[in-house]
Amino acid sequence: MGLLRNSICAMALSLFAASAGNAATLLEPTLHLKPQGAEGGGRVALTLDACGGKTDTRILSALVDNRIPATIFVTGIWLKRNAEAVEIMRAHPDLFELENHGGRHIPAVDTPRKIYGIRSAGSPGAVQAEVESGAAALAGAGGQAPKWFRGATAEYSPSAIAMIRKLGFKIAGFSVNGDGGSLLGAKETARRIGAAKDGDVIIAHINQPTHAAGEGVVQGLLALKQKGMTFVRLDDAEGIGNDGTTD
Numbered sequence: 001m002g003l004l005r006n007s008i009c010a011m012a013l014s015l016f017a018a019s020a021g022n023a024a025t026l027l028e029p030t031l032h033l034k035p036q037g038a039e040g041g042g043r044v045a046l047t048l049d050a051c052g053g054k055t056d057t058r059i060l061s062a063l064v065d066n067r068i069p070a071t072i073f074v075t076g077i078w079l080k081r082n083a084e085a086v087e088i089m090r091a092h093p094d095l096f097e098l099e100n101h102g103g104r105h106i107p108a109v110d111t112p113r114k115i116y117g118i119r120s121a122g123s124p125g126a127v128q129a130e131v132e133s134g135a136a137a138l139a140g141a142g143g144q145a146p147k148w149f150r151g152a153t154a155e156y157s158p159s160a161i162a163m164i165r166k167l168g169f170k171i172a173g174f175s176v177n178g179d180g181g182s183l184l185g186a187k188e189t190a191r192r193i194g195a196a197k198d199g200d201v202i203i204a205h206i207n208q209p210t211h212a213a214g215e216g217v218v219q220g221l222l223a224l225k226q227k228g229m230t231f232v233r234l235d236d237a238e239g240i241g242n243d244g245t246t247d
């Protein structure tokens with residue numbers, strides 16, 4: 001009798017454990033800069049993901065021409081195919097900070113599932129491989145070792161967050177979704193980015209040169225600049241994330 005009850009308990013526990021690992025527990029952490037307050041016109045951090053594909057030269061040229069600093073999250077895949085853009089970024093170390101967006105653009109979720117149609121890493125070992133191969137790709141391309149990681153889709157399982165922190169990286173959330181995964185129109189993208197406030201961390205994409213969103217990214221950034229907003233890279237400011245991503 002006792003044995004039966006124990007095995008029913010064990011079964012209930014394993015069912016609970018299985019459901020605890022599902023959809024409900026994915027996190028999309030936020031990141032803010034410490035606000036400046038009344039001192040200046042405010043400051044924001046622009047972060048741009050280079051997931052794969054090509055380079056949006058509309059954005060890259062606008063950043064160089066207007067001297068707007070940015071933190072670029074690059075994957076190993078993107079680094080391999082965009083040597084020319086990497087060279088331009090490396091030639092402006094005062095503007096561009098390159099950080100880790102993973103080796104193969106695989107979501108840092110250690111249980112098997114799909115996020116926005118992309119298959120997750122699916123195991124702790126695969127999350128670690130994604131993080132470490134992204135860092136290795138950056139090291140291979142020269143420049144400083146990355147200190148920040150942002151996983152594909154910017155969603156994580158809590159245990160993956162803990163592992164990435166143990167590997168020595170801070171995790172880059174955001175507070176303004178500038179381009180909706182580069183799928184928004186130019187007007188809406190410009191509106192969202194142009195509305196950023198002191199302390200915001202903006203996310204957008206620099207790898208979709210054919211999308212209308214890229215035009216909106218440029219317009220939004222120029223509007224912020226005109227308002228007197230200062231742009232900083234993640235390494236230049238104190239970023240405060242939730243869900244244990246920076247502390």
Ligand SMILES: [Zn+2]
Nearest residue numbers: 049051152153
């Ligand atoms: Zn991405």
